[in-house]
Amino acid sequence: MVLSEGKPLDRAYSHHFSGLQLAPSEQARITVVAGDILRKLNLYCYLSDVKSEEMSRMGTRLLNVWHMFHELELPKMQYALQMDEREYFDRLEKAKVQPALWDGCPEWLDTMGQAQLGDAWAKERAALSTQPKRYLRVNLLKCTREDLGKKLRNEQVQTKEVEGVDTALEVTSDSALFRTESFKKGWFEQQDAGSQLVAAAVDAKPGMRVVDACAGAGGKTLSIAAQMQGKGRLLAMDVEQWKLDSLKQRARRANAHNVETRIIASSKTIKRLKLSADRVLLDVPCSGLGVLKRNPDAKWRDTPERLPVLVALQKHILQSYSRMVKVGGILIYATCSIMPEENRDQIDAFLAENDHFKLIEDENISVADSGFDGFYLAKLERISE
Ligand SMILES: C[S@@+](CC[C@H](N)C(=O)[O-])C[C@H]1O[C@@H](n2cnc3c(N)ncnc32)[C@H](O)[C@@H]1O
Numbered sequence: 001m002v003l004s005e006g007k008p009l010d011r012a013y014s015h016h017f018s019g020l021q022l023a024p025s026e027q028a029r030i031t032v033v034a035g036d037i038l039r040k041l042n043l044y045c046y047l048s049d050v051k052s053e054e055m056s057r058m059g060t061r062l063l064n065v066w067h068m069f070h071e072l073e074l075p076k077m078q079y080a081l082q083m084d085e086r087e088y089f090d091r092l093e094k095a096k097v098q099p100a101l102w103d104g105c106p107e108w109l110d111t112m113g114q115a116q117l118g119d120a121w122a123k124e125r126a127a128l129s130t131q132p133k134r135y136l137r138v139n140l141l142k143c144t145r146e147d148l149g150k151k152l153r154n155e156q157v158q159t160k161e162v163e164g165v166d167t168a169l170e171v172t173s174d175s176a177l178f179r180t181e182s183f184k185k186g187w188f189e190q191q192d193a194g195s196q197l198v199a200a201a202v203d204a205k206p207g208m209r210v211v212d213a214c215a216g217a218g219g220k221t222l223s224i225a226a227q228m229q230g231k232g233r234l235l236a237m238d239v240e241q242w243k244l245d246s247l248k249q250r251a252r253r254a255n256a257h258n259v260e261t262r263i264i265a266s267s268k269t270i271k272r273l274k275l276s277a278d279r280v281l282l283d284v285p286c287s288g289l290g291v292l293k294r295n296p297d298a299k300w301r302d303t304p305e306r307l308p309v310l311v312a313l314q315k316h317i318l319q320s321y322s323r324m325v326k327v328g329g330i331l332i333y334a335t336c337s338i339m340p341e342e343n344r345d346q347i348d349a350f351l352a353e354n355d356h357f358k359l360i361e362d363e364n365i366s367v368a369d370s371g372f373d374g375f376y377l378a379k380l381e382r383i384s385e
Contacts, residue, residue, distance in 0.1 A: 025174045027174075027176065028174035032131065033066065035131060035132075035296065036066070036131065037062070037063075037066055038296040038297055038300070039104050039128075039129050039130075039131075039292075039293070039296040040103070040104030040129055041104060041296075041300060042101060042104060042105075042106060043095060043101055043102060043104050044062055044065055044066055044069070045062065046091060046095055046101060047065045047068075047069060047083075047088060047091050047092060047095060048061045048062045048064070048065035048083055048088075049083070049087070049091070050062050052300075058081055060077050060080040060081050061080070061081035061082065061083055063075065063077070063080075064077075064080060064081070064082060064083055065083050065088065068083065068085075068088055069092075099122065099125075099126075100125065103125045103126050103128070103129040104129045104296070105125050105128075105129070105299070106299055106300065108303065108304045109289070109299055109302075109304075110125065111304075112304055112307070112339070113125055113339075116339045116340050116341060117338070117339070117340070120366075123368040124338055124366065124367050124368050124374065126368070127293075127366075127367040127368035127371075128292045128293055128367055128374075129293075130293060131293065132192070132293040132294045132373065133170055133171075133371065133372075134170065134171040134177075134190065135162065135168050135169065135170055135171070135190070135191060135192050135193045135196070135372075136148070136159065136168065136169045136170075136171060136177070136188040136189065136190055136191070137167045137168060137188060137189050137190075137191040137196050137222075137223060138167050138168075138169065138187065138188055139186055139187055139188055139189065139222070139226060139254050139255075140167065140226040141225065141226050141229070141230060141254060141255045141256060142185065142186055142187050142254070142255060143187050145161060145166070145167065145168075145169060147187075148169065148182060148187050148188055149161070149169060151181075151182050151187065152169075152180065152182055155175075155180045155181060155182060156173070156175060157171060157173055157175040157177065157180060157182075158171070158172045158173035158175075159171050159172060160172055162193050165193045165196050165197055165200075166200070167196050167200070167223065167226075168191075168193040168196050169188075170193075177190060186253040186254045186255060189219070189222060189250070189254070191219055191223070192291070192294070192372055192373040193370075193372045194290075194336075194365045194370060194372030194373045194374065194375045195219060195220065195336070195372075195373065195375065196223060197363075197365060197372070197375070197377075198220060198283065198332075198334045198365075198375050198377050199219075199220040199223035199224060199227075199281075200223070200227075201332055201334075201363075201377050201379060202220070202223075202224050202227065202279050202281050202330075202332050203227065203279075203330075204224050204227040204228050204232070204234075204278075204279050205227070205228065205232075205278075206228050206229045206230075206231035206232055207228075207231050207232040208228065208232045208233075208278040208279060209232065209233045209235075209276060209277050209278050209279075210224055210228065210232065210233070210234045210235070210277060210278060210279040210280075210281070211234075211235045211237065211273065211276075211277045211279070211280045211281070211324050212224060212234065212235070212236045212237070212281045212283070213237050213264075213270075213280060213281065213282055213283075213317070213321045213324070214237075214238060214281075214282060214283045214284055214285065214317070215236035215237055215238050215243070215244070215247060215261075215283075216238055216240075216243045216247070216283070217243045217246040217247050217250065218236060218243075218246070218247030218250050218251060218259070220281060220283055221234065221236045221247060221251070221256070221259055222250060222251060222254050222256055222259075224279075224281070225251065225254070225256035225258060225259050226254075226256070228258060230255070230256065230257050230258050231258065232258060233258060233260065234256075234258050234259045234260065235260050235261075235262055235273075235277075236259055236260070236261045236262070237261070237262045237263070237264050237269070238261075238263065238264065239263070239264050241263050244261040244262075244263060247259070247261055248261055267320065270320055270321055270323065270324060271323070273323075273324040274323050274324065275323070275324070275325070275326045275327065275385065276324060276326055277324045277325055277326060277329055278326065278328075278329045278330070279325075279329060279330050279331075279332065280321065280322070280324050280325045280329070280330075280331050280332070281332045281334065282317055282318060282321055282322075282331065282332065282333045282334065283334045283335075284313070284314045284317050284318070284333065284334070284335055285310060285313060285314070285317075286310055286314065286335035286336055286337040286342050287302070287306065287307055287310055287335075287337045287339060287342060288336055288337065289337045289338055289339055289374070290335070290336045290337050290338045290365075290367060290373055290374025290375055290376075291336045291373040291374065293367065293373065294373060307339070307341065307342075310342065311341055311342060311346070314335070314342060314346055315346060315349065315350075318333060318346060318350050319350070319353075319354075322350075322354070322357065322380075322382075325357075325382045326382065327382050327383070327384060327385060328381070328382065329381070329382050330360070330379055330380065330381055330382075331357065331379070331380045331381075331382065332377060332378070332379055332380075333346070333347060333350075333377065333378045333380070334375060334376065334377040334378075335375065335376050336373060336374065336375050337374070337375075337376065338364065338366065338367065338374040338376070342376070343362075343364065343376035343378075344362060344364075344376070344378070347359065347362060347378045347380070350380075351380075355384075356382055356383060356384045356385065357380040357381065357382055357383065358380065358381055358383050359378065359379075359380055360379040360380060360381055361378075361379055362376070362377065362378035362379070363376070363377050363378075364376055365377070
């Protein structure tokens with residue numbers, strides 16, 4: 001379903017899980033197995049000698065090989081296609097000396113990663129093939145991180161505080177988070193710790209005028225609303241109304257009353273806000289190559305041809321939307337990519353053409369070094385009209 005119909009993995013899970021009465025531990029097991037198979041699909045296909053187009057027919061052999069790889073007892077499946085053990089071990093030895101295959105990396109991505117990151121690519125590639133951790137962002141409009149940890153413990157959800165990310169808790173138990181009272185009360189959102197660091201970089205203060213110009217369903221908007229303690233004006237914009245509708249709902253649940261949404265219908269929407277904002281967050285559409293741990297299906301759908309199209313769109317958004325920042329205000333450019341072409345290269349090109357801005361700082365959030373999803377963020381100050 002994920003690969004043949006192009007359905008994102010998280011939506012495929014919710015489609016399948018709704019209506020099934022599965023215990024949280026069973027759901028967790030399914031997501032672990034399905035996630036791992038998708039993260040290293042080419043490796044498991046190679047080890048089981050199954051071509052990707054044969055997967056629906058040969059899926060039982062692939063699943064058996066997954067169990068062999070993890071040294072687990074084979075599942076009891078009727079009519080399962082077996083893998084010859086000797087051939088499996090022979091293939092295993094050959095796979096071990098092919099690092100990109102071992103890390104579940106498609107060839108096009110390996111070529112791109114090498115070209116863009118050089119020596120740093122190998123560790124990022126390996127980190128992208130690991131299971132993502134689950135992180136929560138405490139909603140400071142409703143409670144503290146300590147309160148949330150305690151409340152969740154009473155609801156049988158174990159968490160621990162994440163060092164260096166003040167708003168984050170890591171979930172360490174297989175719990176159904178969205179059934180908890182804490183979630184229903186809007187005390188937290190599920191959000192990667194790297195994404196929380198990007199939102200924190202906005203550093204919005206109560207009373208400011210802030211624009212989140214590519215807000216989507218508001219992952220970062222809600223975080224910014226909490227920084228503003230509900231005071232001031234927070235305008236969340238996007239080109240897709242359904243995302244803004246979902247944002248509105250989430251904002252209500254989170255008590256984020258200073259959020260206003262606005263669809264970007266044309267360039268006029270942006271022009272009207274010229275030189276008006278203390279902070280503008282541009283969390284631009286990107287390749288998503290920093291979040292492949294979480295969305296591994298994307299690497300089997302994507303092609304390298306998409307990158308230049310995205311780079312051109314990012315460049316346009318930077319040029320045009322930066323006009324909303326007032327003198328002395330800060331522009332925060334962010335991606336969930338680890339590729340310099342979408343990141344520092346964009347900022348360098350922008351600064352070369354715009355002497356109204358100066359770079360304050362930028363940061364690569366490395367998947368390998370942080371254990372979070374991979375992000376990039378740059379903070380620029382407008383120094384003149
Ligand atoms: C990386 S996502 C944003 C994620 C969101 N900020 C969050 O934290 O959940 C990029 C968003 O940019 C939006 N987008 C695409 N083209 C755009 C454009 N020309 N102007 C503004 N937003 C755009 C997409 O609809 C998408 O929601």
